[in-house]
Amino acid sequence: MIDVLEHPLVAGYLRDLDAALAGLPAATAAELSEQLRAHLLEALPPDPDEDTVTALLAELGPAQLIAEAASSPADRRPPRRDHPLRRIAAWARRQPARTWPAVAAVTLAVGFPAGTLIFWHVQPSLQFRSSSAWWNLNGAPVVETEAAGATQYTAQLRPGKIQGFAILVYNPSDTTQVITGSADSVSPGAPVSPQIGVSTTFTMRQLGAPHWVRYRIGGPIPPHSYRWVRVLWRSAHCYLNAAGGSQGTSDLLLRVRVGWITRTEDVPLGAEFAVAATATSVQADKAYCRNQLPGS
Secondary structure: OOOHHHOHHHHHHHHHHHHHHHHOOHHHHHHHHHHHHHHHHHHOOOOOOHHHHHHHHHHHOOHHHHHHHHOOHHHOOOOOOOOHHHHHHHHHHHOOOOHHHHHHHHHHHHHHHHHHHHHHHOOOOOEEEEEEEEEOOOOOOOEEEEEOOEEEEEEEOOOOOEEEEEEEEEOOOOOOEEEEEEOOOOEOOEOOOOEEEEEOOOOHHHOOOHHHOOEEEOOEEOOOOEEEEEEEEEOOOOOOOOOOOEEEEEEEEEEEEEOOEEEEEEEEEEEEEEEEOOHHHHHHHHHHHHHHOOOO
């Protein structure tokens, strides 16, 4: 278990704080440093993750600002008379009233698109919500195994057949996110990118039954809504030529359009979805590969 104060982000922040406090009286600097360390120990859990640490440090603010706030007026250097903000304020006082409508128009023209882009960039990514199902197994069993805290769902490889799985996905953001395709170059069952479909509807009655809904390629997920996301490929493990071999994925990499921007989102699945070769499928796979790859 990593001590809270030894976390890389926390340790870096404390080094910056000590450097910023160097200009204060020794007693003041020592007291403030001790108080801040005590606060970090109280506010952070043991072994905190990076997001938790980042959020807390953001609330505290930059170390330099903390040091400046703690300094007395005598310790602070007086601002220069030619400070840029002072020059801007002086210029503003000299402008006639008719100048400000033009300034406001320019500000809106520049600021609104920039603010909109920032809004799209900071929207949270899509999330997997526990429910999942395999696609086109024709009654073949799915084996669930657990090791070292990880779970794997393994289905039999069916060379030349369409296979895949569907997962329930939630959009936690305040805007519609459109899944345009896969950002991965391989599938669990083939060395090609999977086809990604998004259900056109979702109701709680359909929970656990992704085969009951329609899908479309490039489907949208409205804000704060659920949709089934289907991942399909045509199995053809021409390089998986031994019984017992398997290949899978525990993350779904998606290309997602948010507003005018397109980004890659990594959706952790909470378990690995894998296909495994059997003696029968290896023989079938070899025959399939010979037909698909002449001369192999």
